[in-house]
Amino acid sequence: MEKPKPIKRHEALQPLSRQHHFGLLFSWKIRKGFAKEVSISRMKAYADWFFEKEIQPHFKLEEEFVFPVLGNDDPLIERALKEHREIKELFEDAEEPSKSLQILEEKLTDHIRFEERTLFNRIQEVASKSEIEKIDEIHLQISTREEYTDAFWEN
Ligand SMILES: [Fe+2]
Ligand SMILES: [Fe+2]
Numbered sequence: 001m002e003k004p005k006p007i008k009r010h011e012a013l014q015p016l017s018r019q020h021h022f023g024l025l026f027s028w029k030i031r032k033g034f035a036k037e038v039s040i041s042r043m044k045a046y047a048d049w050f051f052e053k054e055i056q057p058h059f060k061l062e063e064e065f066v067f068p069v070l071g072n073d074d075p076l077i078e079r080a081l082k083e084h085r086e087i088k089e090l091f092e093d094a095e096e097p098s099k100s101l102q103i104l105e106e107k108l109t110d111h112i113r114f115e116e117r118t119l120f121n122r123i124q125e126v127a128s129k130s131e132i133e134k135i136d137e138i139h140l141q142i143s144t145r146e147e148y149t150d151a152f153w154e155n
């Protein structure tokens with residue numbers, strides 16, 4: 001049997017998909033940090049930076065431009081919003097950052113896979129032309145990416 005072809009990501013959703021790639025990379029870096037026994041404070045500093053620069057603006061764009069296509073009562077959106085809350089709490093946890101970072105690394109990866117494999121496909125299936133045009137405005141809202149200087153995941 002032929003494998004199902006991957007669905008092409010709609011152009012309007014591509015900026016968010018690109019950010020997903022960086023989210024997966026973040027999780028990989030944290031995993032690498034644990035494997036190399038990098039100090040928790042060093043990884044936490046990076047996580048705080050990533051939360052402010054990438055995650056918060058990304059969630060905001062999704063919640064403002066993408067999720068309304070299906071609405072808050074849709075089970076896929078309920079799940080996505082719940083995961084946003086959980087991920088935010090893990091990033092903000094200063095009590096047990098070691099535990100939170102480990103859970104976070106997995107949860108963020110799962111959340112991104114869910115959006116890429118399920119939610120975004122559904123969105124591009126049902127979005128009207130005007131909703132797609134609104135999502136397309138995201139292109140204008142994305143600023144240039146900054147690099148984090150303390151690359152603890154290298155070597
Ligand atoms: Fe999300
Ligand atoms: Fe996302």
